[in-house]
Amino acid sequence: MTLKQLLPPNIYEVIDRAGICTVRQIVILSIWDIKKATNLCIDDILLLKNIVTDNICPISTSGNDLKKINNNQLRISTGCISIDNQLNGGLLKGTITEVYGESASGKTQLALQITLTNWAHGCVYICTEDVFPSKRFEEMKMNLLQFNPKIDYGKNIYVEHITEAKDLMSCINIRLPKLLAQNDLSLIVIDSIAAPFRCESTNYVKRAEDLREIATVLTTLAQEFNLAVLCINQVTASFEDTSSVLPSLGLAWSNMVTTRLMIKKTLKMFDATQLSKTKNQPDTCKQESYVRELLVVFAPHIPNTITQFIITSNGIQNISK
Structure with missing residues (x-):
């Protein structure tokens, strides 16, 4: 004017x-x-x-409004309020978030819940160990608070099953960029990043180069298409402390990760009867679940904290401390 x-x-x-x-x-x-x-x-x-x-002059915006805008634009929700609060809003877009832990600690459950929470915004789920856990996905879907049987919750979720490292690199370098260019997606999940490389030969120099290339491409795609990358990792024993474990793949991969989270399965039990009640589940059905802990091991933007949760038929649930 x-x-x-x-x-x-x-x-x-x-x-x-x-x-x-x-x-x-x-x-x-x-x-x-x-x-x-x-x-x-x-x-x-x-x-x-x-x-x-x-x-x-620009329109004035309060600090609280900016925080809400940034959380919506820069993060995606995990579907668990306490974990979202711990991560300052969820998984940070434009970066790689790694979740590691021992077998049966709940890594895949967390990945599934994040995928299901963000199905409407589009997700890629790359399986490198077992096939996609569709049965568990359907169970968690049925227990969504606002579940609608008329909605196809899987229509925006693209699943790929890969077992070899060379196939994973081909997928990330060629097929994934084409898919992202044609579809507006919010999340890439790799479950797990370690499996294709742990069964490879002992050429550790070549493995380190491949891992750096994968991490570089994933970070570039995350920043270009404004999405989050979640990589599930396995663990290896620590030589310094026999009672602890470390994420697999060593420093070559570790240095490429922005946020590192660890899931631990504790020995404490929690009565999940009241939390896990659904329309298909009677009140008398007693459920107990192991308490899990999510630890922020490293993240430049959030403090190192611990959050407790349980896994029920509904998925990951908050528990009171």
Whole structure:
């Protein structure tokens, strides 16, 4: 919008004759400079400045509004309130998040829940160990709070089953970029990143090069298409501490990960009867579940914290501390 359209005709004619014809001049010149050049009264000059600044200044936004906007644009929800709070809103887009833990700790359950939570925004699920757990996916889908049998929750989820490292690299380098260019997706899951490489030969130099290439391509795609990457990793024993485990694949992969999370299965039991009740499950059906802990091992944007949760037929559930 031009100054002639913005300003009252009488004020515009005066400043135009005085040679003040740009927004920049009106903003930069002091009230006394404009008065000296135009002989306008103080009230008219204040009106002039207010009209111009109101139309060129950005809309003010509160810190809380910015936080909500950033969380929606930069993160995707895990489907668990306590984990979302722990991760400051969810998985960070444009980066690689790694989840590691021992067998049966709940890594795949978490990956499935995040996928199911974000099905409407499109997901890629790459399986490298077993086939996609469709039976468990259907069970978790049926227990969604707003489940609608008329909705196809799998229509935006693209599943690939890969067992060899060379096939995984081909998928990530060739097929995945084409899929992302044609579809608006929010999440890539690899379950697990370690499996194709742990059964390879002992050429560790070649393995390190392949892992760096995979991580670089995944990060580039995540930033280009504004999506999150979740990689499930296996564990290996620690030589320094026999009671602890470390994520597999070593430093070559470790240095490429932005956020590292660990899931531990504790020995504590939790009565999940009340939490896991659904329309298909009677109140008398008693369920007990092991308490799991999600630890933030490393993340530059959030503190190292621990959150407890359980896994029921509904999926991952919050528990009170």
